[in-house]
Amino acid sequence: MDKEFIEKSREALIEERNEIIASLSEQNEQMQRLVGTVETGDEADRAADRIDGTLLNSLSEASSRRLTLIDNALERIKNGKYGICRACGQEIAQGRLEAIPYAALCITCQTKVDRQNR
Numbered sequence: 001m002d003k004e005f006i007e008k009s010r011e012a013l014i015e016e017r018n019e020i021i022a023s024l025s026e027q028n029e030q031m032q033r034l035v036g037t038v039e040t041g042d043e044a045d046r047a048a049d050r051i052d053g054t055l056l057n058s059l060s061e062a063s064s065r066r067l068t069l070i071d072n073a074l075e076r077i078k079n080g081k082y083g084i085c086r087a088c089g090q091e092i093a094q095g096r097l098e099a100i101p102y103a104a105l106c107i108t109c110q111t112k113v114d115r116q117n118r
Contacts, residue, residue: 073102
């Protein structure tokens with residue numbers, strides 16, 4: 001894998017990481033506002049706030065998982081293992097890494113994992 005591509009991937013990962021952190025921070029602020037409003041309002045307002053809170057929690061969990069994947073990819077770059085499938089040791093296609101820069105598995109191994117998890 002060429003160094004220029006790896007550097008571009010590193011920059012893209014860092015940018016995505018920063019966006020996720022900013023989003024999580026904003027979601028945290030929204031959650032705090034929701035918690036503050038739960039005490040007031042009628043039953044419909046409280047129900048809507050609970051739904052909003054559940055949605056924010058779900059978004060936060062997905063963002064947190066993606067953040068972990070990004071951190072792992074940045075660690076692989078640092079260790080010189082970026083672009084190498086963690087399951088089979090083969091090189092991950094550059095097109096896959098362009099689409100999903102934090103991919104840790106080649107498409108063949110990812111397909112096997114997806115089939116097992118069905």
